[in-house]
Amino acid sequence: xxxxxxxxxxxxxxxxxxxxxxxxxxxxxxxxxxxxxxxxxxxxxxxxxxxxxxxxxxxxxxxxxxxxxxxxxxxxxxxxxxxxxxxxxxxxxxxxxxxxxxxxxxxxxxxxxxxxxxxxxxxxxxxxxxxxxxxxxxxxxxxxxxxxxxxxxxxxxxxxxxxxxxxxxxxxxxxxxxxxxxxxxxxxxxxxxxxxxxxxxxxxxxxxxxxxxxxxxxxxxxxxxxxxxxxxxxxxxxxxxxxxxxxxxxxxxxxxxxxxxx
Numbered sequence: 001x002x003x004x005x006x007x008x009x010x011x012x013x014x015x016x017x018x019x020x021x022x023x024x025x026x027x028x029x030x031x032x033x034x035x036x037x038x039x040x041x042x043x044x045x046x047x048x049x050x051x052x053x054x055x056x057x058x059x060x061x062x063x064x065x066x067x068x069x070x071x072x073x074x075x076x077x078x079x080x081x082x083x084x085x086x087x088x089x090x091x092x093x094x095x096x097x098x099x100x101x102x103x104x105x106x107x108x109x110x111x112x113x114x115x116x117x118x119x120x121x122x123x124x125x126x127x128x129x130x131x132x133x134x135x136x137x138x139x140x141x142x143x144x145x146x147x148x149x150x151x152x153x154x155x156x157x158x159x160x161x162x163x164x165x166x167x168x169x170x171x172x173x174x175x176x177x178x179x180x181x182x183x184x185x186x187x188x189x190x191x192x193x194x195x196x197x198x199x200x201x202x203x204x205x206x207x208x209x210x211x212x213x214x215x216x217x218x219x220x221x222x223x224x225x226x227x228x229x230x231x232x233x234x235x236x237x238x239x240x241x242x243x244x245x246x247x248x249x250x251x252x253x254x255x256x257x258x259x260x261x262x
Contacts, residue, residue, distance in 0.1 A: 006076040006078070008187045009056070009080060010079050010080075012185045012186065013080070015184050015185070016056075016184055016185070020059065022226075023226035023227060023232055024215065024218050024223075024253075027226075028215055028253070029059055030236055030239075030240075031214045031239050031240060031243055032060055032121070032150070032214055032256065034243065035148075035214070035244075035256055035258070036060070036064060036119075036148065037067075039117065039146055039148060040067070040117065042146070043117065043144075046067070046068055047070055048064075048069045048070070048116035048117055049070050049114065049116050050064050050065075050069050050070065050072070050117045050118075051071075051072050051112060051115040051117070051119065051140055052072065052073045053074050053075075053107065053123065053137065054074070054075055054076075054104065054123035054126075055073040055075055055084070055121075056073075056077060056080040056083075057080045057081075057084045057087065058071070058073045058083075058084035058087060058088065058099075060121050061073055061097075062084070062087055062088065062093065062097065064117075065093045065096040065097050066093065069096070070096050070098075071096060071097050071098070072097075072100060072112065072115075073097065073098070073100070074099075074100045074102050074107065075100075075101070075102075076101070078101060081099040081100075084099050085097070100112075104120075104127060105136075107137075107140065108139065112140055113139060113140050114140075114142045115140050115141055115142060116142060116146070117145060117146050117147075117148065118137055118140050118141050118145070118146070118147045119150075120148065120149050120150070121148065121149075121150040122150060122151060122152075122254075123151075124151050124190075124192055125151050125192055126190075130192065130197070131203055133200075134147075134149070134200040134201060134203070134204055134206075135203075135204050137149075138204040138206060138261065142261070143261055144262075145260070145261050146259065146260045146261070147201075147206060147258070147259045147260075148256060148257070148258045148259075149197050149257045150214065150254055150255070150256040150257075151192050151255060152180075152189075152192075152253065153194065153213075153251070153252055153253060153254055153255045154174075154191040154193050155193075155250065156215075156251055156252060156253045157191065158171045158175055159171075159251055160219045160220065163220050164219060164220055164221075164222070178190065194211060194255040194257060197257050198257065201259045206259035206261060207259075208260040209257055210244070210258045211256070211257050211258075212243045212244055212252075212255070212256040213243055213244075213249025213250065213251070213252025214243065214253060214254035214255070214256055215239060215252055215253035215254060216238075216239060216242040216243065216249060216251060216252040216253075217235065217238055217239060217242065218235060218253065221235065
């Protein structure tokens with residue numbers, strides 16, 4: 001079900017870590033931490049069982065372990081899982097974090113299920129069959145649990161090219177392009193609109209959804225300003241205020257959909 005093998009990620013590990021340290025990388029994680037905290041609060045008193053599929057180094061799910069939840073990180077990249085293990089051990093979280101080497105298509109064979117929260121962030125753009133992937137994920141969520149999907153927003157690709165980079169030709173080319181090459185991993189990925197994710201969720205009966213926009217403004221702001229600590233703090237406050245507000249979330253760099261299983 002997946003197009004990208006582990007070598008795609010393993011060979012670009014340094015570039016990935018460098019991106020995570022950028023102001024825009026840090027902003028992405030800061031806003032997702034907020035949306036996941038809200039999601040966990042909605043699930044009721046913890047600790048929760050969390051599955052982070054394609055979770056890599058655990059950057060999205062380790063904050064949940066810090067909050068007291070039990071986290072299982074599944075990924076096809078052994079080096080990335082090693083980073084998750086190292087980070088968990090360094091923070092004294094090894095008893096709350098389990099790593100499993102597997103891809104999306106191996107999840108059913110692992111017998112993993114009954115999770116209160118399943119994360120699948122920055123994964124669906126790499127898989128061949130969105131509907132099949134969402135069906136696998138839905139089976140891992142307990143009744144009353146939640147599934148969080150996150151992927152790059154095609155509308156933001158166009159606006160970033162036109163506004164931030166002032167490359168109007170690139171913006172026009174991206175309007176109807178089915179794929180785009182990632183800068184960090186050097187791999188062609190599918191451009192998946194949030195409507196396609198919603199349709200896939202509807203197909204498995206997950207119609208109770210909340211949509212967030214991750215980085216509604218950051219990708220349109222000049223990079224030099226993001227390096228300024230005071231400006232970055234103000235930008236963070238703005239992003240947290242915009243992440244669940246229409247119409248701003250529709251142009252965010254990433255869409256995030258949290259669906260609840262009845």
